[in-house]
Amino acid sequence: MVKSQYELEREANIAKNRALFEGLGLKQAVKDLGSSSSSKTTAKPVQPKRVKRERSEAELPRRQSRRLLTKMGDYSKESKEERKLREKAREEEEERLEEERKQAEEKARIAKRPRHHVLNFHTLAETDSPQDIAQLSTTMESVVQVSRAVGDPEAFAFSEEAKHKSALKELRDKVENLKVLSRAKVTTNRIYCSAYHPEFTKDLLFFGDKHGQLGIWDARAPPDEQEEDSDIAPENREGGKYWRFQLHWPATPKSSISCIKVDPIDSHNIYTSSYDCTIRSLSFVSGSSKEIYASNDGVLITSIDLPAAGHEMWIGDGAGGATHLDLREAKTRTRRYELSEHKIGSVSVNPTRPNFLLTASNSRVLKIWDTRKLDGMPIDLLDLADQDVSEDDTARHVLNFDSSIVQEYCASKVGKGAFRGEWKHDKSASSAYWDPRGRQIVSTSYDDTLRLWDIRSPAFKTNDVFPSLRPFCHIRHNCQTGKWLTILRAQWSPNPDAYPHFTVANMNHALDIYSSKGELITSLSDPTMISAVQAVTCSHPSIVERAASGNASGRCVLWAPESLIDEP
Template sequence: MVKLSEYELEREANIARNRALLEQLELKQAVADLGIPTASKKAAAKAKVKPVQHAKRVKKEKSELEVPRRQSSRLKRTIVDLDESPAKRQKREAEFEVQRAKEAEERLEAEERARIANQPRTHDLDLATLASEEDSQQVSALSAALQALANTHYPRRSGDPEAFVFDDHKKDKACLTELRGRLQSLKVVSRAKVTQDRIYSAAYHPEAAKDLIFFGDKHGQLGIWDARAPPDEVTDEDGELIAEDAERGKYWRLQAHWPATSKSSISSIKFDPSNAHNVYTSSYDCSVRCLSFTTGISRQIYSTGDGTLISNIDLTPNGNEMWISDGAGGATHLDLREDGAKARWYALSNQKIGCISINPTRPHFLLTASNNRTLKIWDARQLQHISSRGPHTGHVQEQFHYETVSKFLETKRGKSCLRAEWRHDKSVSSAYWDPRGRAIVSTSYDDTLRLWDIDSSTFESSDPFPSSRPLSHLNHNCQTGKWLTILRAQWSPNPDVYPHFTIGNMKHSLDIFSCKGDLVARLADPARISAVQAVTCSHPSIVERAASGNASGRCVLWSIPDAGAV
């Protein structure tokens, strides 16, 4: 027999009293007209029980706060007592109204807290605020680790444009053979779930004594992973050590951008080229923030202000200037020594620019990759000659729309602004200069990696680059779909070795290619890796170190297996 709930028992009692009252008044026909079910009809109705359907599990955004749900006033009323006096009934109704007003006030307060929590944070934030889910001891350890890095300068080194340029093919082959010997022996030496959600970006800190890697995820979280740090000892109930081989190293999670939803995905991470004491992060929340290792303060240095998504950032070698690409086809020049309102925005494309790269040896040459299927090289010195229509007040950044830029490119001075353009069959997802500022690698949705090698004499002229085909075409599956981060070919920033780049493979490997398109190594470990290593980066000075991350937030360190391999 099915057990009735308290509400159903109260309802049955009310029905019985009403039926008895109507029968006493000789209104049996009214009882039938009311449609009050008899015991037999109720039993038949209860016999028809629908099978339980498993509810579809929907992933909620993390920033959603539970607020009191509105309930039916009818269901919350107490049982009506027919013998209740008017005074008691009035008192009961008054108490009910007070309770309903109190619940409505609590609901409004909870909704206001949820609204405030979902707003971006534009003010300065300390580590304790960023790491709100961590205890004070972990925050102190992170602060000490970052301040220790600030005691040493790590200037970014750029390569020589003429390095590794050989007329003799045998010398090229010898460099390639040496590089293969050093990279093919890399194995998985550490792995950990550094962030809670999908990895979107990564950067390798230049400190040589440890492997400190920064990862940005889908929900604005910045994971800092000391990949070879001794793991914390874990004991069982008997006090014996547990062999912990799933997690290696130590990591900290900072909520660098807010709210913690997909609207705050960290699109790129860059270290200050002059000393690596600051880390810059760009996000889909339309802002760029800078975390200082010295002060432990994260501050917002730029925001689009109009909801335009920021796709990528890059800094000049001296660390004083930044270029920012966005989803509206624009590129913003920001002088970090000035107020952000003095930035200049140029619409260089009629569609999204997904990547922007500054030439490390010739910083005035910009490389842009756009959804309009083109890769372009710009001379930033010429962009400064585009005149604005009116005086600049200094309160709003100067903006030069696509029509204005297009007209400028038709002028005599403008012809030396756009120096080169190469079309692809589909959207160009990324394009980067190598450390020498000579080679270019592009990634496209047409499942092709393209490589160019530009002679130094070409940069010295003010004429457009001569039309040329790519040095190499590499077939590479770039169809990541909706649930994987876009594959981007990333150059090793080490200028002392033969130029090479890393890129994830849809077959769960980490591929390494040379600047000429030769396959150097294909790193894989099916026993430990069963996901696409979509995001990759390399150590700036140590060849035998690379890192990768997947869609679950799990990250892998690849190195020579001589120090605590998993």
């Protein structure tokens, strides 16, 4: 086979390179070169170089308008006057964009700030969908003024077991057959707390959610006409009528509503506490909400409670403090006592003996305090230079008694009786509340146990520490809610005329009702209507056959007798 000129030249080059490598002592390179030369692969043919064809004549410049040249950035041919106008327009555009940027930043800053001023209903109800505020006003105008009823410490303290069984049977007959009478998505986000209004002609409920929204639900209100004519099945329709108010701001988890209380002496007014470190009062008479307290040090407010007289308030916070607020005085007098090493999850004022305060905290301890002694703690114990005191008479002056001062005072002769007793749980004590009679306590803990105490009246009449604060009943109850569910809290029925009982959520999507003896009265559930944990519960203050619950999606349920379905 005759070799081409290309192959002859290639072999000559290889021979020349081999001789060069041998002279340099690179034998491995020579070996590789030899293997390369013995390869049977066929070389690609040499491609002829493409010669770019020259244009026969020079390309002439294209014509363009001055407007296009200016738009493309070529200003070489514009006049002096045109350049001045262009630069002026550019400066004006930059100023406009800078102003818009500043306005957007200011709006963003305002949107993140808590609102401390008075807010009317129309401001609170600003949402994507319009709400009939006039209908809410009409609903609240029909509400009768109701004050909180005070119980009797010796009520239902039967000496005969037969009377207990009879009262328990009567209660069971009323609540064991409660059904889902109405349900609706009252708030946009997870329910954190609830309150049942004492009005007895309608079921009026308040729910606070994770993003500072307050849902007001008239659970048995007749539906709108367009809802009656809709194609939605009756069992899937939204029950009653609800309104949503963005009560605490901004609408983020930093503004979660932690507690709701109906004013015990003015049922047209409610109080809400929030993680935005404020407490607000919402009046349905004035149609506005105003701030009554703000934590200056940024400590989260976890719980509030008021005695039946309604003139003062106790506030629990995330730093282990309990603050006493007199609602009749100006903002200048507030006393805070550090009663725990960790967050206080709940505070509860004894309804029949309002000077006894109950606290439950993440330090696992339930404690009872005599607030008369705490309020008598002398200011001389404080270093006023370190206190939150300003010269502004309109500002709130907080006298902060830290834990060392409280402990030293309680151990002194003058402070004897301020601390009355404690009980340590195996894990965090989520909540603890007095019953309507002011003698029993129910606590909820992460150790999956509900505990009950019964403190007899003579123990309250001395200044001594309670001789024993051992719970008489332990109830195993799953309280492992995890990250996405609201912490379970056992809540007493506030009805002082009913046999004492409490409600608590069940992780099996039910609502459990227990007696004050720790007996399970009933477990309300409906798998066809409920498919989520009813983490937050509450009961009507005067009607036994009423209960309500809410879940993590903002959907709420009214439990009532089935016979009420056909009633207006």
